[in-house]
Amino acid sequence: MGPAKRCGKSRLLDVITESVHDPLITVNASAAAVFRSITDAPPTLLVDEADTLFGSVKVAEKNEEMRGLLNAGHQRNRPTLRVSGPNHEVAKFPTFAMAALAGIGDLPDTIMDRSIVIRMRRRRPGEKVAEFRTFRDTPALHALRDRFVAWLAPLHADAMELTPTMPVEDRAADTWQPLVSVADLAGGQWPDLARTACRVTAKHEAEQDQDSSSLGIRLLADIRRAFATEGNPPALRTGRLLDILNQDDETPWPEHTANGLTPRGLQILLKEYGISSATRRFHGNVQAKGFTRLQFADSWARYCPEPTPEPTTGA
Known part of the structure; x- marks a missing residue:
């Protein structure tokens, strides 16, 4: 994702296209066509300019099927049902597939929540990067892809049995687990690097989500800061x-x-x-409407928990 044009999103997708298994570029493809392209050996879906599919409420409504497909494809065994054929029989279509999406701005929350988000930035004047040239650089990417396949194919059964220790929980753990498993198989510095990337990225996205979330969650966080400003009194x-x-x-x-x-x-x-004010007794035996800090404790823990301090390592 990037905040504007020319942040390198499409170029990154070009590199991914030449590096993944059976890439399927879905430019202007209908949801029905994509459904029928996913088999038990699914391709890798590549969606450029994804913001044109979900960039506004009106446009997103027209692409609800595509959003549903991408959401369901996050896990195995989540088929979609469609009426198919002249006899109008109900058919199951698999949805599980790896997918990479590039676009301007954030995508729908349900997609972002199931993704590893790479946030891109436009180059500053004077910043230099090596240029990517398709005809020159594609063979090297294909060679790298083939090396990964040759290494991982014999380890597939072992990889499926791994239950790596994850630095995150819930859906973030589901999303990152395959990459962390591969890192554990690689050994060396990769397990630590993968978990650090997982923890830092997930933390950043959680902060982004909190910043752009409902007013209610923003209010809970600001009330916690208000209590802290006053020295965390029992009531305010x-x-x-x-x-x-x-x-x-x-x-x-x-x-x-x-x-x-x-x-x-x-x-x-x-x-x-479930939080409301009540008449309470404050300093000086004064009665007034107010809230206790305890009233917010459960909601703070559920909706805007304070970040857990990162572990420190001794010298």
Whole structure:
């Protein structure tokens, strides 16, 4: 993914095309055609300009089948059902296939969540890179691909039995496990390098997801910072909490309405998490509407957990 044109996305896809098993470039291909191209020995799907498929709500709606195919293809044994043939019989079509997508901006969340995301940047003036020339460089890529096949083919059964220790959990672990398994088979420095890449990339994408996620999750994170600003008291008045949120110009709250985030707006956003204010007793025996820190503990842990400190190694 890249934020704009000329970030090297298509060039990277060119390199991948010459390096993978049975590449299938799906430019303007229909979902039905792609369905029928995937067999028990699937090709590698290559989708350039993927933002043209999902770049707007209206366009994405027209390509819902393609999105469903890419989502289902993340795992084996997730066939799609279609009515096929003159007798209108229900047929199963396999969906599992490796896929590489290139595009401007982020793709739908369900695709991003199933992907290893490589974020590209445009070269600065003066930065030099070796140019890729198809006719000159393709033979070397084919030779590298063939070496990988010759090495890995005899190890296929061993690779399928591996259950490597992963530095991430859930879907990120599912996505990265094949690469980490290959790294473990290679030995040497590769197991550590693969796990470092996995951990750093997954952490970055989690931060990106939090930055662009719903207002509710953003609000939870900002409320945690508000409590920290006040020294993490057991409870915080609603008025004081809103003052802190609305004074931070780097958050969306000052412009949430003409008057910033209001008590009513705060109540609506927190309702989804089962959190509401109540009359509480504060310093000086003063009663006021407010929240306890304990009310947020479960939601903080579930939706915006604080990063786990990376392990340090001794000298």
